Amino acid sequence: MNTANASDIVITSIHARAVNVPLEHPVRTSVGVISTSPLVLIDLHASDGSVGRAYLFTYTPMALEATRQMVLALGEALKGQPLAPLDLDRLLAQRLRLLGRTGIALMACAGIDMAAWDALAVARGLPLVELLGGRRRAVPAYDSHSMDGVELGVERARRAVAQGFGAIKTKVGYATLAEDLRVVRALRQAIGDDTQLLVDFNQGLSVPEAVRRIHAFEGEGIAWVEEPTLQEDYAGHARIREQVRLPIQIGENWCGPGEMAKALDASACDFVMPDAMKIGGVTGWLRAAALAQARGLPMSSHIFQEVSVHLLAVTPTCHLLERMDLAGPVLAEPLAFENGTAIAPPQPGTGIAWNEDAVRRFEVRAC
Template sequence: MSSTRLTLRGITARPVVLKLKRPVIAKIATITEWPMILIDLLTEEGIVGRAYLEPYVVKSMRYLVPALNDLGALLKGRIVAPVELFDAARKSLHFVGYEGLSLIAASGLDMAAWDALAKAADLPLCVLLGGSVGAVKSYNSNGLWLREPAALAAEAKELRDEGGFTALKLRMGRPRVSDDLAALDAVRKALGDEIELMVDFNQGLDLSDALRRCHAIDDSGLAWIEEPILYDNLDGYAKLAAELKTPLQIGENFYGPREMHKAIQRSACDLVMPDFMRIGGVTGWMRAAAIAGGAGVPMSTHLYPEVAAHVMRVTETAHWLEWQDWANPILKTPYQIKGGLLHIPDAPGLGLEWDEDAVRHHLV
């Protein structure tokens, strides 16, 4: 194990836009183009830490790329100690708030710093964090958006067979409850009962509609019901969690571990699934994992499957990894899915390398 001490030289952030193979069609938005910010954390010792951000909205990159470049200039010359860099980045943005774009930029820096540190130690990140290289239980979240039942049935089979998956996520929030029930029925008939299904409303309902619709699917044997109402309505979530038999899943919009702690304390959910760009990267995840572990709450991931796989190997209440291959077109060696398991490569850091030809093609 190497003891190389790294010194931050700068950050290069590059915006790219990819076309989604299966467009996101949710109640709150339709997304055909997927923005990504590729982050290279440069060190004086020549080691490069890599990570990416997926900020949903192409325009948001106009603000996040300069923020990342500013953090690189601010922290130039500092030792690459991810926890210290994360805290310094957040404190530098204290007066504009610890949430929103501030935390997203700090999270991107954090993930790249952890990658660099693991590379300097010549260890996969999961090993540096105290775990081992292995496989992580995953569900396919690449499709099953708000399409007609016949199309969903065919797509469900495709998604299952993409990696031998035993679980898929289905989106709901169509104009009528009967439309959602028809979609669920079509997928069930196509796959049989051996496949687990998660349902996601993408925050598309008000509380009244959520109560009605969630009760309508409460006896459907679902793995969970995800985000039926706006993410910050914890009172509403507490009411839903108290009434429903199906586990209630929230968390991709927790801005930092304290927000997750509030939700758990208020019994606003049964399950949590933080997003890495909002929870605080690897540092934020590990802090949140301790909270979930102490409360005995199962913890799943949202997006960023490469980072997710490593931290799930050291998360006490690890539940499901959300698999989406949206970053694959710009990765030199994408992670492999077999038998519904995401396999971590035995390589230093996160094992992320950019396909520079693809990057040049998709740069904006």
């Protein structure tokens, strides 16, 4: 543990690198395919020698350099500031008031927030979950799959069950309802009745078509239906909820707790699943968890499994951790799963550290 008084620790520099990491399975959805994992790796250096690390997922390689530059620009503005994440959040909100903390700016702020909390936990000699007042405990996870079709879908589902996962998710929204049902029924037969089956439409349907397809799913043992229509259409999700019996899950695209509050006010969902990057990092997640607790809504995570395992452990309505390994190839120690659960690692911080050989192999340098 570092002995410096935490109130005396300041940020000395923030570095950012871009990598484009291969995926074992491309992420196929009803609205497009993600064939690689484009990441911005952040290193926040503090005056006591602590280093906080985080990564951002930009979905497309086209956004890598713009996101990296935004992190660097905001990092310059934070040099010399105390390592106090809540104060940093207020400062960044003020600096971006006119521009707006949305899009790439929101992502960059969240990445810095996660790195700042990581550095603070390292400085205190505590895992992040313990810094936040919780304890390291097993968090149940679901194995997150793609629009894989029947053959690959069944293969991946059986592997997940063999690894002890009590829930799997598949992406649906095929060209026809008949194809959706063919895949769902094949997966249900493969995993048996004791494993939860979750489905994700990735915003691919109109409200009437969502109602039609969800009605058809109601006898298939589906535990939740994710983003059946446009994520920002909270009224549309509310209309779907009124007409179907299956629980509706949304939240991965909420840009900050304010958007989450609007969705909850509209009664748009039964479950919530914020994304650590889009909701505003650790700081945004804690605010989102309070909203979920107030409404009694089970809260799951979207990607970012390394930090989310800490955050869900302090979330009052903790539900399921999404297992989708986007950064594993560039991590020194990827998050471990055992019997369908994950536990935050014991070392100080989040446990994120880079495999520098892999980073050099996959690094994308600006032209």
